[in-house]
Amino acid sequence: MTTIPMEPQQEERLRAAFDATVARHDRIEPRDWMPDAYRGTLVRQIAQHAHSEIIGMQPEGEWIGRAPSLRRKAILLAKVQDEAGHGLYLYSACETLGVSRAELTDLLLGGRQKYSSIFNYPTLSYADVGTIGWLVDGAAICNQVPLCRTSYGPYGRAMIRICKEESFHQRQGYELLMTMMRGTGEQRAMVQESVDRFWWPVLMMFGPPDAHSPNSERSMAWGIKRNSNDDLRQKFVDMTVPQAEALGVTLPDPELRWNEERGHHDFGEPDWEEFAAVIRGDGPCNAQRLAHRRAAHEEGAWVREAATAFAAATAQEGAR
């Protein structure tokens, strides 16, 4: 984006209007003036979210070919397809800030923009499809519902649609686990093992503790972010405990118990060193996820070039 130089007074007026809009909890729209840092923060956050949707297709996509019933195959394929759709809306929301999908893809493939750390964990059984729906999508919803009221209009509107679909995915994931728990002993063990493996990485999805979250404060002041990492994590734990009981699984945290005084559950601390390692690129599947995305992108280059060449040739013929 090129910024047109303007008088200091004019910029001050625009900034005051921007601040007032955010304070009123109104939406900032693409053509409104916004501080460069606000734009930059939004691009970073929305792009990271879009990349998460696209990379997030892989761990579950792994099981489409092996889904053990045709109904589950249809549900899973449609779900992974929804994730591609979410990626599309979010890249479009980002484009309203003046960055193209191609540029963002390059940033992802170059390792210069991140995606949610959870997708760097592998999916090792069909129960993981259910656990991802229940816990991973559940955590994503906790993070994302407040974003429906985020200050940037196109992002907030994209989030409304995405949250509706995500809550549908969460119910489907839970329903799969519920069905498996009514199946054989082997299936029940598969569900418990999956929950054991995903529980701590899911708690990490809310980000580092508030005391160590470098970007949080400013994002909250701008109305981009509406709740702190620790508040959302607490909300998620409180929401999940009764669901786990209903399902008949144990959450793998010996410190997890109801605290009457606080009116919340106490729970243990995730391994923040592991989190840091995954963010750094040293998680179990970081290299694999990026390599898959890069291969799809590179192998599709000749198709995108053909489509561009054909469109140009057709436009030329039309002009004649």
Add this chain to the structure above:
Amino acid sequence: MSDEHGSVFDGLLGGDDSAQWAFGTGFEDPLAGVDTTTPGGVDPAELAAYCLMLGDDALIMSQRLSEWCSRAPDLEEDIALANIALDLLGQARLLLTRAAAADPDVLPRLPEGSPVPPEDALAFFRDERRFRNVWLAEVAGGDFAHVVVRLLLFSVARLALLERLRTSRDQVLAAVAGKGVKEVTYHRDWAGRWFLTLARGTGESRRRLLAALDALWPLQAETVAAHPLERALARAGVGVDPASAREEVDAVLGQVFAVSGVARPEPAQPSGIGGRTGRDGVHTEDLGRLLAEMQAVARAHPGGRW
């Protein structure tokens, strides 16, 4: 026909949100009040085998298409290919369920009290030699040109067949065809537009397209070859003789080739071994590998509930 999740026909009946979501949206309820008894004068075993032919074509093609998920050249094409795979999966579920209802003897043997519904018994516990799909659906995939050519050849033949199947005396087949015509019209359109785009895009895309056509054209003849069973059911007013659709298939493909500036390949002999083809349960090596993946989890848990 029903299990704890409700009938597989729920998707056709509008039903609740989840059925609609898993099958796509926006269709009427073509099976409302449909008569599911086998029409008079038709051998139930033959009707079941015929449903397996059409159902297996859709199932195996869907499995191949879904391999593209998260691998397509662009997000839009990823979504389109998943849509097409979902449509065909929906058709397969109805047809396999119909096969089992017409003749329960087609079902593989499962342990007593197995909770596996008929559509899944047929998809996941049937051996390779009992699959009746054409080879075009099963051969291993290649690049994007390969999926475009495969889908073009497949959907041109399937659409011509489904259009004729709408007047089947079997109410279920007629309803499945009614729904399927709308879906496969879109599949054919998608494939045709990409065929044209690749043919006239760049030198590279044209080279790849022609290579895919070379590789897949020998499998096209099987899609319009008439199996004795298809002829018998066509005479009974239940099935369609693919030979009756051949002229239309040739004309549509001719149009796509002409507009794309691609010479029509020489007519090929139907594939097969000793005159026996996919319709008879004789397949390529690729089907075994496809089924090994598709059936792995289900077969590991024959008493499982999903």
